[in-house]
Amino acid sequence: MGGDGTRQAFDALFSAYVVVTTAALLVIGLALTLAVLRGRRRGSRPGSDPSRLELAYVGVLVLAATALIAVSLVTERNVDARSATPDVRVAAVASQWRWSFTVSEAGRQAAPAADLVVPQGATVAITLRSTDVIHSMWVPEVRFKRYAFPDRTNRFDLEFPDTGSFEGLCAQFCGLEHDTMRFTVHVLDRRGFDAWLAEHGS
Amino acid sequence: MTVAVLPGRGVIGWAVAADHKSVAARVAAAAGIFMVLGGAVSLVMRAELAHSGMQVTFRDTYNELFTPHGTTMVYLVMVPLALALGAYLVPLQIGAAELVAPRVNLFASWLLVLGGLSIYGGFMTAHGAARNGWTEFLPLSGESFSPGPGTDMWVIGVALADAAAILLAATILLTILTRRAPGMTMLRLPVFTWTVLVTCLLTLFGFPALEAALGLIEAQRHFGADIDPVAYLHLFWFFGHPAVYVMFFPFLGAVAEVVQVFSGARLVGYRALVLALLGFATGSMTVWAHHMFTTGQVLNEYFAITSTSLLIFAGVEYFDLTATLWRGVVRFSVPMLFALAFLAQFAIGGLTGVIVASPVLDYHLNDSYFVVGHFHYTLFAGSMFALFAGVYYWFPKVTGRFLSERLGRAHFWLLVVGTNVTFFPMFALGYLGMTRRVADYPERASLDWLNAVSSAGAAITGLAMLVFFWNLAVSLAAGRAAGDDPWGGHTLEWATSSPPPRHNFDRLPPIRSFAPLLDLREQRR
Amino acid sequence: MRREGLVISAWGAILVLHSLVLFVWQGPGWSPLLLLTAGLASVTAGLVAAWRGRTPRLVMAPDLSPPAALLAVGVAVAAGAFVAGTWLAWLGGGIALVAAAGVVRETLAMRREARR
Numbered sequence: 002m003g004g005d006g007t008r009q010a011f012d013a014l015f016s017a018y019v020v021v022t023t024a025a026l027l028v029i030g031l032a033l034t035l036a037v038l039r040g041r042r043r044g045s046r047p048g049s050d051p052s053r054l055e056l057a058y059v060g061v062l063v064l065a066a067t068a069l070i071a072v073s074l075v076t077e078r079n080v081d082a083r084s085a086t087p088d089v090r091v092a093a094v095a096s097q098w099r100w101s102f103t104v105s106e107a108g109r110q111a112a113p114a115a116d117l118v119v120p121q122g123a124t125v126a127i128t129l130r131s132t133d134v135i136h137s138m139w140v141p142e143v144r145f146k147r148y149a150f151p152d153r154t155n156r157f158d159l160e161f162p163d164t165g166s167f168e169g170l171c172a173q174f175c176g177l178e179h180d181t182m183r184f185t186v187h188v189l190d191r192r193g194f195d196a197w198l199a200e201h202g203s
Numbered sequence: 204m205t206v207a208v209l210p211g212r213g214v215i216g217w218a219v220a221a222d223h224k225s226v227a228a229r230v231a232a233a234a235g236i237f238m239v240l241g242g243a244v245s246l247v248m249r250a251e252l253a254h255s256g257m258q259v260t261f262r263d264t265y266n267e268l269f270t271p272h273g274t275t276m277v278y279l280v281m282v283p284l285a286l287a288l289g290a291y292l293v294p295l296q297i298g299a300a301e302l303v304a305p306r307v308n309l310f311a312s313w314l315l316v317l318g319g320l321s322i323y324g325g326f327m328t329a330h331g332a333a334r335n336g337w338t339e340f341l342p343l344s345g346e347s348f349s350p351g352p353g354t355d356m357w358v359i360g361v362a363l364a365d366a367a368a369i370l371l372a373a374t375i376l377l378t379i380l381t382r383r384a385p386g387m388t389m390l391r392l393p394v395f396t397w398t399v400l401v402t403c404l405l406t407l408f409g410f411p412a413l414e415a416a417l418g419l420i421e422a423q424r425h426f427g428a429d430i431d432p433v434a435y436l437h438l439f440w441f442f443g444h445p446a447v448y449v450m451f452f453p454f455l456g457a458v459a460e461v462v463q464v465f466s467g468a469r470l471v472g473y474r475a476l477v478l479a480l481l482g483f484a485t486g487s488m489t490v491w492a493h494h495m496f497t498t499g500q501v502l503n504e505y506f507a508i509t510s511t512s513l514l515i516f517a518g519v520e521y522f523d524l525t526a527t528l529w530r531g532v533v534r535f536s537v538p539m540l541f542a543l544a545f546l547a548q549f550a551i552g553g554l555t556g557v558i559v560a561s562p563v564l565d566y567h568l569n570d571s572y573f574v575v576g577h578f579h580y581t582l583f584a585g586s587m588f589a590l591f592a593g594v595y596y597w598f599p600k601v602t603g604r605f606l607s608e609r610l611g612r613a614h615f616w617l618l619v620v621g622t623n624v625t626f627f628p629m630f631a632l633g634y635l636g637m638t639r640r641v642a643d644y645p646e647r648a649s650l651d652w653l654n655a656v657s658s659a660g661a662a663i664t665g666l667a668m669l670v671f672f673w674n675l676a677v678s679l680a681a682g683r684a685a686g687d688d689p690w691g692g693h694t695l696e697w698a699t700s701s702p703p704p705r706h707n708f709d710r711l712p713p714i715r716s717f718a719p720l721l722d723l724r725e726q727r728r
Numbered sequence: 729m730r731r732e733g734l735v736i737s738a739w740g741a742i743l744v745l746h747s748l749v750l751f752v753w754q755g756p757g758w759s760p761l762l763l764l765t766a767g768l769a770s771v772t773a774g775l776v777a778a779w780r781g782r783t784p785r786l787v788m789a790p791d792l793s794p795p796a797a798l799l800a801v802g803v804a805v806a807a808g809a810f811v812a813g814t815w816l817a818w819l820g821g822g823i824a825l826v827a828a829a830g831v832v833r834e835t836l837a838m839r840r841e842a843r844r
Contacts, residue, residue, distance in 0.1 A: 011567050018564060022554040029521060029550045036528035037543065051526055055472055055519070062518040070511050073561040074504050080563050081503075097348075134343040135432055137497065137570060141636030144567035148498045150432055151342060155499040168645075172497075172570040172638045174336050176343060177262055180641035219794045301789040306796040306831065313800030321804070352811045359807045380732045380777055389732055404739060407773070408766040421810055437758040441766075481735070485742045488766060492759060502754045509746075705791075 006160055010080050011144035014072060021069065080145075083158050087126035089119060095129070095136035095149040095171065098178035104198070111201040116185045120194035121164050129155045137173035140186055146172050161188040221305035222705060226312050227291035228601075230371075233316050234283045239672070240323070241275030244268045246665050249625070253658035255646040265642035266334035271322065273337030274357065278364040279319045281450040281582065284590060286371040286406070288453050289399035292597065293375055295696035296393045298384025298714065300706045303377040311370040318363030325353035333357030336640060338443070341435045345423040355424060362417045365410050365442075368449075372406035375399060384695075386714035390477070393694040393717050394463075394470055397477055398456030401484035402449050409445030409488060412438045433500050437492070444491035447582070448484070454586045455520065457593030458542040462524050464596070464690050465539035466531025469718050472523035479523075483516035496565040503562040510560035517553055521546070536690075537611035541592035544619055545585055552580030555630065573633025576626050584622040591618075591671070599689050603701040604682030610674035617667035624660030628653040693718035733777030740770030788838035795830025802827050 092103040094113075102117040103110060111118070119125050129138055131149040139146035140159070147155045161167075171182040189197060217225065248268050251259040260268065294302055302308055325332030330351020335343050344354055379392070379400050392400070416438035422428040463470050470476065490510040492501040524546065533539060555577040559565045568574060591614075598606045632653050637644055644650050688697040697720055699708050712719050744767035750760040806820025 007563075007566070010563055014561060014563055015558075015567075018558050018561065022557060025554055026550055029525075030547060032525050033528070033543065033546055036525050037533045039529055051471055052475070055475055055522055055526075058522055059515065059519060062515045066511050066514055069557065069561070070508050073507050073511070073563065077503060077507070077562045080566070134348055135340055139570070139636075139638065141567065146497050146566055146569065148500075150498075150500075152432065153500075157499070168636065170636070170638055173340075174343070174640040176335075176348060177266070180262070180638075180643050183645075215794075216792055219792045219797045221790050221793045221796065301787070305789050306793045306834075309793055309796040310800050313797050314803065317800060317804035321808075355811045359804075359810055363804055363807065377777075389735065404736065404770065408740075408743075408770050412762065412766075425810065434758065437762060441762045481739060485739055488743055489746045489763065491762075501759065502750070505750060505753060505759075 007080055007145040008143045010076050014076050083156060084124045087158060088123035089125045091125055091127045093127050093129045093138060094132060096132040097176050098182040100184040106198060109198055109202040111198055116187060118187045118189060118197055119161055121161060121188050121190050125159045127157055127159060134175050135173050136171050136175050139172035140167060140169045142167035148173060164188045164190055221309040223290050223294055223302040223308060226308045227287045229312050230283050230287040230315060234280045237275050237279035237319055241272050241280060242668060244272045246661055249658040249661035251642060252654050255644055255651055257643055262642045267332050269640055270334045270336055274322060277337055277446060278361055282368050283315055285402055285449055285453040286368060288593060289375050290371060292696060293378060293396055293399055295703060295707055296396045296694050297379060297387055298695050298708060298711050299378060299382035303374045307370050307374050311367040314363045314367040318360040321356045321360030325356040328352050338439060341420060341423060341430050341432050344420050358417050358420050362414060365413045368406050369410050372403040376403035384711055384714060391714060391717050394459040394476060395456035397480055398452040401480050402452045404484055405445035405449050405487055409442050413442035436495055440491040440494045445487050448487040450582060451586050454589030458545050458589045459524060461538045461542040461592045461596050462527050464692050465534045465536055466528050468527050468531030469721060470523060471526035471530055473717060475519055476523045479516045479519035486513050486516060493560055496562045497569045507560060507562050511557060514557055537608055537615060538592045538596040540615045541588050545588040545592060548580060548588060549585035552577060552585045568633055570638055571633035572629040572637045572639055575639050576629030579626045584626060599685030600696055600701050602679060603685055604678055605685050606678045606682060607674050610670055614667055614670045614674060617663055617670060621660050621664030621667050625657050625664055628657045693721040695719060730778055733774045736777060737771045737774030740767045740774060743767030788842050790834060793834060795827045795834060799824055799827035799831060
């Protein structure tokens, strides 16, 4: 289940978080509005001791934090997991200011290219490094990015559920042409990918 | 008892005055000038980003803009203002005549100014100023990738400014510990002073890591040392995260004071708030690697736990401030307007922070405009609004004059509209795949109109700030006179003249709680 | 100045605790090291603060101090050595030395004044 559905994992978790945080914002807004308007209608009175209410409220906060942490950690474990038997391997190299992807599958390897070609639905094991400064490989379509370091390799699995062409970009400032350091991910169906690999591979 | 030694003023006198009020005023004035520079730069940035394509600047120039923008706002504006607020007010709030080691504070104030000059001096060099962000990660900030003295001048400037902050924090902390007036126990310190106390802790024990990180840059640039980029990241962010809380706590403290005074109520849950502040400060030191979630080099789980847990402490603070508003009758003067807006807007910033505290969410949102929106909501729509609450509240004490209430309202409303219109679209931009620190972005309808809206908001924000500086100028010259205690304050600074004399107090009222003047008033009723 | 310093030590102790948790969880590395350093530094600072005696009743506070401002100039100029070469370190050091002498002179004068 390595790198399983990063997009799916993000979308589900993000929806949950947006619901929770929006609810919290509404509660805060409501509480502030009521607190501010209350005094205008009545004179101030020494209120009863709110410490029990505050304690209960802290309890709610602890529960909320725990729940958020729990779903986050579980989701992360799934997303970060790496398959022992990926379908496709990609060696990704970032440089100032271009990308290089070398795709291989079952002994066949394509020549390094500036764009990334992968098959739909397969587990793609990526090794990522840089030749100079820190870069970051971001594919918004699958909601994932990783730093590329010059002195170590990052490994992660990705899965691309839909065919099509998607943008990829560098997400860590790396100098003059950082904003144009982009690439395209072409996700092909099984037959298209086999054909592509046959044509470009060795 | 304190004996003043020398008389004499004039320009030289003003420059070498060591008393805490002069030091604070000097630092605040310098920060104000830097704020104008850093803000002007951001307006050029937003003009460039309004539409896809390069219309206003060259790529190189743009990078030389966003770098001083962030650099200025962090090292030369918000951190110094946080400490200047403390330097001015802490002795007054605790009934002391002066800060510990005035000459150290004088020394620090000039380190800050000289540091700022060094950073901006980079613009006058052949290769130009530093241009790799306020973070200047290695290896990019190394000699081969960033040749020329601009980066070195940046490193020196930041190192001086950082040292200045550490020194000021040390003297302010020592003052709180040793110079409290009789009767002022730690648990009778005003809330603002408590927020300054934790700010000093973060500065003292978090900021030295920046000096180490800067040392790594110079080791690479001058001695060709091979530096582990992850080492730099750790050292930088170990400083960088406490830094953002340094740029938050004193301003939160200002809001806490304003909320109490302008609702006429004593703070609800003082002890809980103090505990929450201390817990929040501890937490602030343990979360830094959430800036490194996408590096694959840190234990994401641990930092996700510590980062998300911060909401507990923030929640307690919100509870106590809201309960205080509830208990009192709210007066909608300008300080209270800014305080209320802070509470609403900082919530947006904080809650989006909870979102990016989740590693998987951060995998998409890190280094995107979502994060830019998040930290501008906390630091601008949050901390800076809180700063203005404090400025409009304490200006009469410092100068003996009121800021114009009418201009203050104009400033407030323009700023509310401006900041929200500028920064809210950024959440969408980030989600849609726009990365940060880019001079340009691909031509796409969604990116284009969101950026255009954001840039329009920036123009309104700029206008709001012009109104503020106009208010400042006009009020300094001819503002309505204010007495000792124009607002009905609760804390000791209102028990002396406006402005206070050199030794702060002729006489102190009895201190039996964290709101001594409120006690006196209630007693007299 | 007594128990108040312990607040700082308690604060630092929590950081040390965090560093130990991290050390057990992930092993040695930058994260536990940074927390341990900050934690031990603050625990120590708090203990030192709690240990020292009371502040003297009479405190001398200078109104103006040109040497302190000059010292900042000296330090900044010396730091410029990273940009313009070692000669700036000498120049800055010299200015700083003169300034430091001025600061010492001031301090001695204040102590004399306080004793009167």
